[in-house]
Amino acid sequence: MPSATVDTTDTRQRLLDAAGKVFAEKGFRSATIREICKRAKANVAAVNYHFGDKERFYAEVLGYAHRCALEKYPPHLGLAETATAEERLTAFVRSFLLRVLDNGRPAWHGKLMLREMAEPTAALDRLVEESIRPNLDLLRSIVTDLLGDAATDDDVRASASSIVAQCLFYYQCRPVITRLNPQQSYDPAAIDRLADHITRFSLGGLRHRAEERRRERS
Amino acid sequence: MPSATVDTTDTRQRLLDAAGKVFAEKGFRSATIREICKRAKANVAAVNYHFGDKERFYAEVLGYAHRCALEKYPPHLGLAETATAEERLTAFVRSFLLRVLDNGRPAWHGKLMLREMAEPTAALDRLVEESIRPNLDLLRSIVTDLLGDAATDDDVRASASSIVAQCLFYYQCRPVITRLNPQQSYDPAAIDRLADHITRFSLGGLRHRAEERRRERS
């Protein structure tokens, strides 16, 4: 029965899509299997049938969301091989912001990640190894280029953190930012402005640190 | 009887202390009144009696945690009136990090705030106005001094955000950082190193931005 097969994958997929939205909105605990199944037009037992239990289901949703986000906003953003470190940093920051502030399906990704920080589940381990570390390694190579040879590993790590921090901030603190500065918007133009500021601010910081290290060494 | 001393403590106070810990660990939804009362050696009905319901209780806990954190680590950190903008920035960053990364009672504050970001409750509004905005205003005055007259309001806002972002990062992304770099520690010395990096990185960023603006103007 091929149609059955189609229906099956459909249900699974509908569940993932519905769950992404609901988990992102409500969090792991507050999201209920009943609501997810209702939105997915599936039976209450469907989740347990397809994914075992709520926790494994959630892990699956998390991975799916991450894949969606990376697919839509790859970190290179079609950069040429010959791009300078500054250009690569600019691209990295922009793609990061877009991924995190997108309002479409990949938005789950940001929300879900934020929730993982506040209350990590077993799913975080896999996510870190499969998605976050590779991404961070990319940034560290950029930062290494910008800091120069005098920089230590700790310098690179700390500076990379400073950059990532600025990108995450606008998403992670959104509720507070909205209250402090209601006119802050997140449309593409605004995101470009944010990316521009973060890149410049960070380049200033990086150069300053590089200079300090050079001075120390000499 | 030393235990008598414990019992003498106000039930209300014991509830606040226990709740700070539990809400921070589990979040509003997952935390149960039963567990909080058990830890506070109080009756299940005590919360209802003293605070009305779980939501109002939570708001009270949030305010209490914030007050504790500010009391222990005031943002000025005993700075002289004649302190330079650089010194004031250093003090701001250090006190911020200490407040957020402290392992004692004020630790709730950071955790609770993080949870508010992920899933804001009605309590956030009050917190923003009473605690966060005044603190941010302090930072903005420092940043204004450092950026110089050429800076726009948006410059100040964006740069202040970049600084706050770096301070929050180590707490907000702790679960991920721990997995990426297990040897990262948060003892006083480590916190000092972090504060030092953030201050220097930010000063570099700020000077770079100030220079850009100056160049634009001329």
Place this chain on the structure above:
Amino acid sequence: MPSATVDTTDTRQRLLDAAGKVFAEKGFRSATIREICKRAKANVAAVNYHFGDKERFYAEVLGYAHRCALEKYPPHLGLAETATAEERLTAFVRSFLLRVLDNGRPAWHGKLMLREMAEPTAALDRLVEESIRPNLDLLRSIVTDLLGDAATDDDVRASASSIVAQCLFYYQCRPVITRLNPQQSYDPAAIDRLADHITRFSLGGLRHRAEERRRERS
């Protein structure tokens, strides 16, 4: 301390008054000691202090309400000794209706009695002996006069029941009557009309029954 004594009786009295209203509105179970004490501006523990527990408190309230009602609408309604049986029936019916349909303080009485029917408490026993039976005996003497010598005890009892039934109906079924016939009012004029109808209908019934018995006997 005379003032203390005054205050004490005051609290007791205020509790009785508040409780009458609340018990009548909500019923024994749904009425809460807290609400009663709040309305009486008394402490939560006041009821238990003055009356022991909720049940004994309720019994006291019931008795108080009954005394209030009888005081305001005594069953004779100032009838002369020489009044005919018809006149006495009219007076009985009118005072009964007034007592039961009054909107003031004695209104509790009716409501509380109705609740006792639906869910009798221990308090009903005393009430029946002290208040209801004497009142019914009065009616039976009137009915005996109207039915004549041929009537049996059962005749008297059944006819008295028919009369009481009609008086109670308008109160007991008020929620249904209101829905069936929204324009039904209970102002003094309307109550007079009801009393008039019940008296005439009952007189018709009584004469019919009397006649039947007479015919049987002969």
Place this chain on the structure above:
Amino acid sequence: MPSATVDTTDTRQRLLDAAGKVFAEKGFRSATIREICKRAKANVAAVNYHFGDKERFYAEVLGYAHRCALEKYPPHLGLAETATAEERLTAFVRSFLLRVLDNGRPAWHGKLMLREMAEPTAALDRLVEESIRPNLDLLRSIVTDLLGDAATDDDVRASASSIVAQCLFYYQCRPVITRLNPQQSYDPAAIDRLADHITRFSLGGLRHRAEERRRERS
């Protein structure tokens, strides 16, 4: 296995049956879902699953009880089309009394209705329109025939009320009647005697009223 037969019965049905009994005995507030489910050998969550919440459950029970009572004692009681108004009144009164005083399943009906009077719930509205009004209309047509053309609408209404009142009285005031006259019984023979009295008393009342109206008109 006869027990299998019992278990086979719909959980929903078992809940309705158990609830009828418990709600009738204890009232809406005092009845607990726990007890009902225990009697129905169902889980505590079954009520929520089948009926949503306690209130909707109660409404369903009320409707079910009413349907049971009407089914067992239809108001016509197999009367021929050619039956006289007197015969129809007799049938109406008898079926009413039987319905209200039955000790079996339809007994809930009476008890539940009585509770609705004392503390109406939202369920009463539907009940009045669907069950009570049609039944009352039947009685009014009988009364209209008996009162003759001279009677006004108010006459009909008042007389119908007087008849219904007498039928309800024996149920509504049962706790008081039992205390006043312990030997009152409610076996079929006793019910027949009550029906007989009420019918005769009411016929007397109706004829009297009719005569009065005729006299007024002429």
Place this chain on the structure above:
DNA sequence: TATGAATGAGCCTTCATTCAT
């Protein structure tokens, strides 16, 4: 005498999960 604080039992409801089909 009178009160505010505190208690513990119990209720309705919700939810993830399982079971029979």
Place this chain on the structure above:
DNA sequence: AATGAATGAAGGCTCATTCAT
């Protein structure tokens, strides 16, 4: 393969009552 029915474990909250002062 997939579902509707059913389960049992909590959770938040309410309430009458008690206790220390």
